[in-house]
Amino acid sequence: MIKYAFKRLLQSLLTLFIVVSFVFLLMRLLPIEGYFGDRFQKMSPGEVEAGLQKMGLLDPWYAQLGKFYAGLAKGDLGVSFIYRRDVAVTKIIAPRIPYSMGFGLTAVAIAMISGLAMGVGMAKNKGLFPDKLGTLYIVFVHAVPLAVYLLFVQLYGSSLLGLPILFDKHRPVSWILPGISMSLNGIAFYAMWMRRYMVDELNKDYIKLARAKGLPNGAIMVKHVMRNAYVPLAQYLPAAILATIGGSIYIESLYSIPGMGGLLVDVIQRQDNSMVQALVLIFSSVGIIGLFLGDLLMALFDPRIKLVKSEGAR
Amino acid sequence: MSLTWRAGGGIIFQFCTGGRTLPGYSLREVLKVKSRALLAAGLVAGLVLFSASAADKKSADYVGVYSGEISTLNYLVSGSTSDQEMAANMIDSLVEYDRFGILKPCLAASWKNSDDGLTWTFTLKPGIKWVDSKGKEVADVTAQDWVDAALYISTKANASQIADVLTSVIKGAQDFYDGKITDFAQVGVKAKDKLTLEYTLTARVPYFLSMLTYVSFLPVNGKFLADKGASFGTDNTAILYNGPYLMSVYEPQSSRELIKNAKYWDLANVLIPRLIYKYNKEAATLGPELFLRSEIGYAAIPSSILDTWMKDPAKKAQIHPAKTNTYTYFYALNFNPKFKPEFEPDNWKAAVNNLAFRKSLFSALDRKAALLTEEPYAPERRMQNTVTPRGFVSAAGKDYVDMGELAAIAKKDSFDKAAALKWKAQAMKELAGKVTFPVKILMPYNSGSTEWTNRAQVIEQQLEALLGKDYVDVLPQAFPPTGFLGATRRAGNYALQECNWGPDYADPQTYTDPFAKGSNYNWPELATGYGTKDKPVYEDLIQAAIAETKDMAKRYALFARAEAYLIGEAMIIPYKNGGGGWEASKLEPFAAPFAPFGMSELKFKGQTVLAKAPNAEEYAKLEAQWQKDRTAALAKVK
Numbered sequence: 001m002i003k004y005a006f007k008r009l010l011q012s013l014l015t016l017f018i019v020v021s022f023v024f025l026l027m028r029l030l031p032i033e034g035y036f037g038d039r040f041q042k043m044s045p046g047e048v049e050a051g052l053q054k055m056g057l058l059d060p061w062y063a064q065l066g067k068f069y070a071g072l073a074k075g076d077l078g079v080s081f082i083y084r085r086d087v088a089v090t091k092i093i094a095p096r097i098p099y100s101m102g103f104g105l106t107a108v109a110i111a112m113i114s115g116l117a118m119g120v121g122m123a124k125n126k127g128l129f130p131d132k133l134g135t136l137y138i139v140f141v142h143a144v145p146l147a148v149y150l151l152f153v154q155l156y157g158s159s160l161l162g163l164p165i166l167f168d169k170h171r172p173v174s175w176i177l178p179g180i181s182m183s184l185n186g187i188a189f190y191a192m193w194m195r196r197y198m199v200d201e202l203n204k205d206y207i208k209l210a211r212a213k214g215l216p217n218g219a220i221m222v223k224h225v226m227r228n229a230y231v232p233l234a235q236y237l238p239a240a241i242l243a244t245i246g247g248s249i250y251i252e253s254l255y256s257i258p259g260m261g262g263l264l265v266d267v268i269q270r271q272d273n274s275m276v277q278a279l280v281l282i283f284s285s286v287g288i289i290g291l292f293l294g295d296l297l298m299a300l301f302d303p304r305i306k307l308v309k310s311e312g313a314r
Numbered sequence: 315m316s317l318t319w320r321a322g323g324g325i326i327f328q329f330c331t332g333g334r335t336l337p338g339y340s341l342r343e344v345l346k347v348k349s350r351a352l353l354a355a356g357l358v359a360g361l362v363l364f365s366a367s368a369a370d371k372k373s374a375d376y377v378g379v380y381s382g383e384i385s386t387l388n389y390l391v392s393g394s395t396s397d398q399e400m401a402a403n404m405i406d407s408l409v410e411y412d413r414f415g416i417l418k419p420c421l422a423a424s425w426k427n428s429d430d431g432l433t434w435t436f437t438l439k440p441g442i443k444w445v446d447s448k449g450k451e452v453a454d455v456t457a458q459d460w461v462d463a464a465l466y467i468s469t470k471a472n473a474s475q476i477a478d479v480l481t482s483v484i485k486g487a488q489d490f491y492d493g494k495i496t497d498f499a500q501v502g503v504k505a506k507d508k509l510t511l512e513y514t515l516t517a518r519v520p521y522f523l524s525m526l527t528y529v530s531f532l533p534v535n536g537k538f539l540a541d542k543g544a545s546f547g548t549d550n551t552a553i554l555y556n557g558p559y560l561m562s563v564y565e566p567q568s569s570r571e572l573i574k575n576a577k578y579w580d581l582a583n584v585l586i587p588r589l590i591y592k593y594n595k596e597a598a599t600l601g602p603e604l605f606l607r608s609e610i611g612y613a614a615i616p617s618s619i620l621d622t623w624m625k626d627p628a629k630k631a632q633i634h635p636a637k638t639n640t641y642t643y644f645y646a647l648n649f650n651p652k653f654k655p656e657f658e659p660d661n662w663k664a665a666v667n668n669l670a671f672r673k674s675l676f677s678a679l680d681r682k683a684a685l686l687t688e689e690p691y692a693p694e695r696r697m698q699n700t701v702t703p704r705g706f707v708s709a710a711g712k713d714y715v716d717m718g719e720l721a722a723i724a725k726k727d728s729f730d731k732a733a734a735l736k737w738k739a740q741a742m743k744e745l746a747g748k749v750t751f752p753v754k755i756l757m758p759y760n761s762g763s764t765e766w767t768n769r770a771q772v773i774e775q776q777l778e779a780l781l782g783k784d785y786v787d788v789l790p791q792a793f794p795p796t797g798f799l800g801a802t803r804r805a806g807n808y809a810l811q812e813c814n815w816g817p818d819y820a821d822p823q824t825y826t827d828p829f830a831k832g833s834n835y836n837w838p839e840l841a842t843g844y845g846t847k848d849k850p851v852y853e854d855l856i857q858a859a860i861a862e863t864k865d866m867a868k869r870y871a872l873f874a875r876a877e878a879y880l881i882g883e884a885m886i887i888p889y890k891n892g893g894g895g896w897e898a899s900k901l902e903p904f905a906a907p908f909a910p911f912g913m914s915e916l917k918f919k920g921q922t923v924l925a926k927a928p929n930a931e932e933y934a935k936l937e938a939q940w941q942k943d944r945t946a947a948l949a950k951v952k
Contacts, residue, residue, distance in 0.1 A: 031797030032765060033804075036475065042818070044478040046470065046491060054473040084566060085386035087548045096567075098443065155603060166379075169568070206638030222769060253595030258567040269796065298873060 004210060010286040016281065025281045026059055026070060027273045032299065034271040035082065036064075055081045068277060077281075078274035083267050088227040089278045093260070097245055100252070100259035104244020106179045110239075111186025118187065119194025120226065134191055141188040147250060150181050154254055178255040182248055186219055186240075190233065197229035231302045238288030238297055341507060372699040372873035374923050375588040376901065377610045381597035383566055385546035389529050390466050393475035395916070398529055402913035403572060403589065404557045405533070406579075408436055408460075408511075408526045411909040413920060413940075414947040417523055421455060421533070421556070421579075422511075431863065432485075438509040443577045444535050444554040447561055451577060453535050455556050462536030464503040478906045479530040483522065486515040514883025518863040527912045558919045567593050585922045590748045602898065605632070611900040611923050617765065618690050620896055624691065632898045632926075634933035638696060640703050640910045641892025642825065643814045645679065646836035647672055647885060652806030657756040657789065662809045665753045668745055669844045672884035674737035675755075675810070678780045680885055684773055688765040689894060694891045700724050701877055702825045703891045706817070706910045708948070710867040714822055717871045728887060731780060738781050752787040752946035756809040758802040762795030766812070812889065817911040822873035824911070826856050829880060838885045849895035855879055899925045903933055904940035 033040040036051060039120030043051075052058050056067065071078055077089040082090055122134040141149075157177050158165040164174040201207060202225060210220050264283065267275035299305045382396045389401035411418035419425075422436040442455035468487045481487040485502030489495045502514030515522065535554050539546055547553050550561035550570075559577050563571035572589040574581070592610070594600055601613035606629070615623055615633055623629040623650035647666050651659035665671045685693035694857060698704075700715045700723060707714050715724040744753065753776075759770040777788050788810075793801050802808050814837055817824040820888045828835035831853050839850040859872035882884060905912040905921045928936065 031800045034796055035801045037394060037473050042393065042478075042816075043475060047473075047477055049473055049474065050470045050473040050477075054471070082385060084389065084548070085391070086544050086546075151599070154600075160947075165600070165607065165609065166592060254600070256568065256592060256594040258565065258593070 006040075008292050012285075012292070015288060016284050019284045020277060020281050021065060024065055024273075024277055025061060027271065027276055028057070028064070030271050037082075037270070057273075064282055069240040072281075080272055080275050082270045082272040089274050092275070093263075093278065093282070096247070096258060096260045096263065099257055100247030100261060101244045103175070103178055103182055103257065103259065104247065104253075105241065106175075107182035107186060107248075108240055108244065110183035111190055112178065114183070115187040115190025116162040116194050116230075118191035120198065120221070122191060122195040123198035123202065123225075125223070126195075133197075136193070138188045138192050141185055142158075145189060146185065147185075150250060150254060153177065153181050153184075165255075167257045170202050174255075178251050178257060181251050181254075193233055194229060199226050199230050201225045227301075231298060234295040234301045235298045238293030239287070242286045334571045336535050337351065344675055374586060376586050376612070376918065377589060377590045377592065378612050379592045379594050379597045379604055379610050381593070381595050383593060384570075386547050386862070387550065387553050387564075389532055389553075390463055390534060390547075391472060391476070392529070398913050399916040400561065400572075401529055401532065402551070402557075402916040403559045403918055404555045404561060406442075406557045407528075407532055407913075408438075410527060410917075411903060411907045411914040412947075413908050414944040415908040415910065416784055416947060417484075417527075421880060425523075432515050432518075434513045434522060435506070436511045436513075438511065439579060440509060442556055444538070445560065445575060445577050446554060446557050447550045449560055449576055452538065452554055453531060454508075456534075457509045457511035458508075459506050459533035459535055460499075460511050460531070461503050462539060463534040463538075464501065465498050465607075466534065466539060467530060468498070468501065476530045479525065479528055483515050483517075483519050483525065483876040485516050487640070510735065513694050514736055520863050520866065521819045521821035521823075521867065524909075525818075527914050528819075529913060558917075559589060562772070569593060583920050584918075585920070586918055589611070589918055591844065592683060605898045605927075613898045615896040615898060617690055617895070618846070623896075631929045632902075633697065633896050634899070634928050636897040636899075636928045637893055637903075638703075638891045639893035639915070640706055641814055641816045642698065642701050642703060643812060643889045643892070644701055645809075645887040645889055646803070646811055646813045646858055647675070647887075648806060648811070648836050649840040649885075650806045650837035651809060652810065653756050658661035658750070658754045661750050661753060662755070664749045665741075665745060666729055666809070668735045668741055669843075669883065670741035670744055670840050671749075671753070672905070674734050674741050675777070675786075676728055676887050677737060678734035679773065680729045680776050680780075681727075681887075681889055682729065683776050684769050685890055687768040687772055691896070696894045697727070698888050698891045699726060700730060700881065700888050701815075701886070702822050702873075707822060707870065709870045711949070712867070714870050714874060717874040719882070720874035723878055723881050734780060738785055752783055752785055754809070755786055755788045756791060756807070757788055758791045758798075758808050758811055760792050760795055760798045761792040762798075767792070769812075806834075806837070806873070809892075814892070816892070819912075820910050821855075822870055822877070823860060826859075826873065826876065830856060836886065838880065838931060841883075841885065852876060852880055852885075898927050900927045903928060903936050908944075 005206050018024065032052065035055065035057075036048065040048070047056070056064055059067070068078070080089055080092055118134055118137075122131045125131045133173060135272045154165060154177060157163060157180075161176075164171055166174065167173045167178060207220060207224065210224060211217075215293050243262060247257075247259040247263070249262040249265060251257070252261030260279075264276070264279045267279065349600045375928060380396075384397045384400055385394060386392050386397055387400060387404075389397065389405060390586050392398065392401075406421050408420060408422040408425075409417050412418055419439075421438055425434060425436045425441045438455065438457060444453045444459075446452055446651045450725075462483065462489065464480060466472055467477050467480050468484075468490045470477075470493070481491045486495060486500045487502065490501050495501075502512075502516075504512045504514075506512050513522075519525070528742055533556070538554050542552050542764060545552050550564035555561075556578075558575055558580070559572035560575050561570060563569060570591045572591075574584050574587055578584060598614065598616060599608065602615055602619060602623070605613035614636065615882050623633055649663075649666060651662050652665075653659050668738045675743055682693050683696055685696055689696050700720060702714055702786055704713055704715045704724065709717075715721070745751075757770060757773065759766045761767060774788040774790050777786060781807050803811055803813060813828070815825065815835075818827075827833060829838050829852065831839045831850065838844070838852055839847060845851040845854065855872070855876035859869055859876055862869040862872055881888060891943075900923050902922045902924055907917050907920065909915055
């Protein structure tokens with residue numbers, strides 16, 4: 001296992017290096033005017049040159065890349081030049097992560113509890129009304145653009161329940177609607193896959209054998225079907241939890257939550273290179289760690305899964 | 315504490331403490347508290363009935379929702395309007411515009427200009443203070459503050475985006491910026507004593523006073539600037555204030571709050587106690603709904619929902635047309651085509667150098683039809699027959715656009731079907747054998763704007779329907795917002811394109827910049843038959859106008875002549891002014907400073923928040939009254 005983890009760590013570092021360097025170089029291909037926004041057409045050549053100089057963009061690309069990694073080695077992610085001029089990137093990002101993770105983890109918890117219960121209920125009532133109702137919900141969530149139904153949740157949810165329309169950190173009730181909104185898609189995801197894996201498991205021979213042996217239905221469902229059905233879903237759990245750092249682009253925008261959602265898109269559009277590099281580094285790391293932990297968790301849930309080749313394996 | 319009714323949200327309990335209103339709580343939230351707290355709430359609710367006037371007073375706060383976050387509070391470097399809106403309300407300039415657009419003293423008590431027009435001496439008002447974000451006095455405002463600001467802006471390493479405005483007029487500033495001189499004492503900005511500031515210009519600049527209302531000429535406390543170093547302006551505690559408001563709360567991507575500066579020299583004219591800004595990325599979508607729920611005092615009503623609002627009497631009663639501004643939009647005909655061979659640049663070049671061909675496009679473009687894509691109600695108020703908008707400047711009691719040959723152009727809609735067909739016939743005759751018909755007209759648009767996308771389709775259909783597909787083939791091409799201008803206009807990658815320009819100072823010269831030699835709009839100096847490349851006629855006309863710096867009426871008339879020439883020769887097609895649209899706003903109309911450019915119109919000074927948003931009729935009456943008062947005020951100045 002340690003050997004496996006070490007190998008994965010090296011692979012992860014290499015992947016990170018490739019991703020970050022690639023994005024770093026891609027950002028240097030963007031048009032110059034993007035660094036200055038609407039002001040560009042009023043700027044003199046001298047002003048443009050001074051701006052590029054301050055951002056370090058007049059140096060050769062390899063010098064810029066070297067400077068970036070030298071800073072990174074010292075734990076310095078640089079300062080923002082455009083998004084919040086002259087403010088350290090870490091100072092911009094750090095206060096946002098708790099908001100995104102707070103909402104994200106709440107949403108994951110709601111989605112897992114409700115979604116798994118819903119999936120189990122649907123599988124148990126396959127073809128009956130609860131199953132059809134659940135399927136209708138899943139299809140609705142996946143078919144209707146989220147921008148539409150989330151806006152409805154916000155406008156009508158706030159009117160009917162008397163809840164605030166915008167997030168306000170001083171008002172706990174203002175967390176309710178965004179929390180619910182953020183979990184809607186997750187509920188559908190967990191319900192759909194839980195139902196599917198459970199239905200698959202229910203049709204397997206070992207379940208028929210368990211029934212023939214006279215095991216009670218509840219015990220079959222909990223001890224065998226659910227446990228086996230959950231194994232494929234377990235792989236996604238660490239990634240889902242870590243991905244909460246990234247926040248939700250649309251929901252955070254809709255409710256004015258000062259989280260990470262949409263930050264990467266914003267800084268790419270505004271061509272704030274330091275911010276883009278730092279965020280790509282964070283998000284890539286999160287994705288890679290999430291995958292790794294997912295593999296480990298799956299092995300824990302299912303003893304049949306081995307992460308390393310055992311002696312004599314073919 | 316106050317009680318308010320929120321649509322759909324029931325009764326809202328709002329608590330105020332120490333002059334600060336805490337967030338409102340719905341009845342449902344309040345009911346969740348235990349019985350003792352409920353009893354207390356009920357008791358206090360009863361008291362509210364006796365405190366209606368206090369609640370009314372709170373309603374005077376301005377609450378708005380915004381989607382564009384400020385990037386810095388360092389007003390010495392930023393060219394962004396969002397950033398400058400903050401500076402406009404927190405830092406005062408030497409002079410300021412009043413609500414009729416008349417310049418009056420602000421931090422300067424008086425000023426004088428030398429006989430040669432090159433030296434301006436300002437005497438500052440005594441006792442003006444710099445305060446911190448908590449309102450605590452830090453230092454006196456002195457003449458040295460303008461010298462320190464000029465030094466910072468003119469230092470190239472600081473990468474100020476507003477340096478050019480200052481270095482282009484102040485003696486020695488450009489040389490200092492370029493590193494040709496290193497001693498700032500040689501630059502034409504000096505503190506003669508604590509309250510006397512002197513600017514020396516490179517040449518006589520008749521509009522210099524108007525430039526002083528721009529961020530490039532704001533002061534800064536040099537000691538504070540040095541102490542803060544690179545962190546100057548990175549948050550609300552990292553700047554000092556001398557203007558009407560202080561920023562008490564600054565939470566990027568969440569909210570910000572400006573409160574009255576109790577030490578402000580003109581406090582009587584600061585009427586809104588607090589300016590509260592709430593961030594929401596979807597502000598354009600949510601704004602109207604938030605306004606209906608009385609959560610904010612201002613919302614732009616986008617054209618996509620305008621119909622719905624117009625058809626609902628309750629909503630219609632809350633909206634009015636938004637003010638237009640001095641941004642100008644025009645269609646440029648490109649004399650330097652650099653587009654792909656498939657769009658036949660040489661063919662376009664031959665066609666665009668023919669006056670009859672240009673006139674046929676000029677007369678055929680139905681600007682009203684194009685404007686309906688964004689201004690479905692009363693598009694006429696946005697249409698503009700000149701590049702310089704009406705009301706921008708006037709001299710000798712005459713508006714600039716009513717001067718000389720420009721007057722006839724300003725009065726007439728360029729769209730004329732009969733004339734378009736007449737010019738088409740003439741162009742086809744004159745260009746026979748020289749140009750291949752239909753002429754391909756590459757017309758790029760920004761795909762990030764739905765309205766522009768729609769407009770491109772409208773123009774294509776409208777031009778081809780009127781002039782015939784045998785004559786022109788209009789080819790709208792979508793380009794992404796990122797690097798749009800670099801890929802299209804600046805690269806010469808267009809035949810006909812919607813362009814815009816905003817003024818930098820209060821003089822018609824500012825509207826000549828896009829067409830002057832060396833610019834990258836449509837290169838009229840390359841048009842054949844209008845002088846030589848080195849001495850184009852339009853350039854000569856501009857230079858003659860620029861040379862006149864004493865007689866403003868004469869100067870404006872000369873600029874009007876140049877503009878009339880450009881439009882008369884159909885090198886561009888004037889289209890519309892900026893701003894406009896519709897808005898739901900409780901801000902008192904026509905009370906804010908009015909100015910043709912700069913930061914003045916971003917100020918809240920002088921305004922109040924009304925109990926109800928004026929409807930279109932009420933707004934029209936207020937506008938008529940303001941126009942009348944303005945005319946009288948301008949007459950008094952003369």
